[in-house]
Amino acid sequence: MSAPDPVTVEVIGAALASIVEEMGEALVRASFSTNIKERRDCSTALFDAAGRTLCQAEHIPVHLGSFLGLIAEILSRHDPAGMRPGDVFVGNDAYAGGGTHLPDIVLAEPVFVDGSIAAWCVNLAHHADFADRGNAHIFQEGLRIPPIRLYREGVLDQDVLDLILLNCQVPRERLSDLRAQMAANRLGVARFRDLCARYGMATVLAAGAALMDYAERRMRAGIAAIPDGTYRFADIHDSPEVAEDLPIRVTITVAGDAMALDFDAPPQVRAGINMTFTALLATVYYAVKAVVDPGLPPNAGLARPLTVTATPGSVVNCTAPAAVNARLSTCQRVADLILGALAQAVPDRLTGAHNGACSVAQFSGYVDNAPWAYLETIGGGFGARATKDGLDGVHVHNTNTSNLPVEALETEYPLTLVAYELVEGSGGAGTFRGGMGLRRVYRAEAECRVRLDTSRLRTPPWGLAGGGPGGRARLEFGPGVTPFGLGGRGGLTAGQWVAVVTAGSGGYGPPEQRSPEALARDAAEGIGG
Secondary structure (H helix, E strand, O other): OOOOHHHHHHHHHHHHHHHHHHHHHHHHHOOHHHHHHOOOOEEEEEEEEEOOOEEEOOOOOOOOHHHOOOHHHHHHHOOHOOOOOEEEEEEEEOOOOOOOOOOOOEEEEEEEEOEEEEEEEEEEEOOOOOOOOOOOOOOOOOOOOOEEEEOOOOOOHHHHHHHHOOOOOHHHHHHHHHHHHHHHHHHHHHHHHHHHHHHHHHHHHHHHHHHHHHHHHHHHHHHOOOOEEEEEEEEOOOOOOOOOOEEEEEEEEEEOOEEEEEOOOOOOOOOOOOOOHHHHHHHHHHHHHHHHOOOOOOOOHHHHHEEEEEEEOEEEEEEOOOOOOOOOHHHHHHHHHHHHHHOOOHHOOOOOOOOOOOOEEEEEEEEEOOEEEEOOOOOOEEOOOOOOOOOOOOOOOOOOOOOOOOHHHHHHHEEEEEEEEEEOOOEEOOOOOOOOOOOEEEEEEOOEEEEEOOOOOOOOOOOOOOOOOOOOOOOEOOOOOOOOOOOEEEOOOOOEEEEEEEEOEEEOHHHOOHHHHHHHHHHOOOOOO
16 A cells, blocks of 8 residues: 555654553553652553554653564564464563563553554563662573563463562562553553554554655655764773773764764673663664754654664673663763764764763662662763753653652652752853753661662763863762672661762863853852853
8 A cells, every 4th residue: 555645644643652652651650669650761662563663652762672672572482373452462581572671571462453463562661679689690680571471362361470570579569560551551552443443554554654764764864964974982981880991982984874883892791781782772773863853753764774783792782691780871871972973073963971871779678577679760961062051960861761759759768868969060161061960868767778870980971062071970878888899789777878979961162162141150050160
């Protein structure tokens, strides 16, 4: 069937976007854990029958990495002819399930229209459960779930659910969040069927294919507007999980309307900061889209002009059984690499480096013999732009979650937030100042185990076009707390505190060209030039 007229394609495209956004809102509102209902650490998407992305909600960019390989993995393990309406598949494994790390549990449900699979509804929720574990290899990091049926024709397989819950530390939370994920997919299935009933399945699928072609054309046009050439950039990745600094490099070649990205990184490490190839792809798609054309429809078409290569067995393209729990920290540095390289070609579209980290505070323990686990990621500086200052204390790049409100934290967990403040002076100097990092201080009200993670501890976020570097991150430990060693793990007794101080971000342009009005504003706010 030929593509529908442009108006119909646009209407159906808007409907697909509406479906995934509504799925996401349903998941957030029906969930139980603070990590989803407050921090919105989840994503939703629609795929066609072959597993190509039709539309992804504007949630967490790196979650696309967990979606990319999932449908292909399901189809390789399960004959579509044997699937029925109401079947639901669950998975999370980074090597046998298309995932990127184990806390991200994905549910996928085929959408049957007129007796055949027309699409897939998929959602992911970060189950902040696998706490106080090792990260030498993936077998230490939690339960590995290959894509298996959780529901058969709408009937829950209780044995599968029992197996999953038995391996979770807070099963009540997991059960409630999994039910929210089911509700989100059921809503998506109903909405997609309604769309097909209104326009016809053939028209909807043809419009989906046309939208992919449209995204490809726009991506190619955007790449063609970048000067042809080879652009290189190098940076250093540091982490509390490893003693050494890891040099990572990218070479980007722009030729006409195509772009090739080749990454050079050290061999994978015995720590959780390794990235699977799907995590690398998700990061590349996000970063290139952000520079080339931020308004591109988020579907499979945008990836067609891009070629991505990286040595298997490296930190940015790891192989089993490498640990991957903290892979997002490395994803953030890969995004910085891409932006640093493309800044050589189109500097007016870029910013100084953002805070470049996935800063994590994770606590776990027992209250009245009941286990609890809490995780959050913390924002930092957003780099200065060619026309304005950066943003203070926000999540950047692949994270895109929210900081947990103080009231929610202190109501649900035996923790007190002693301080939550911007770090003055952490924004890089420049014609336009970089955004500031955050300092978040946690006091334990009961004995607990803690994992702290951040990056830019030794290498500050770089500035652009003469702008200065942003402030570096650090971990702080209160009286009586022994600084956590390699891995960033330790314990607290009641009354002890720890703090995560996140990095700022780079400035843009020579500081001496900062306007008098901006300098006066800085002085009024107590910020150095």
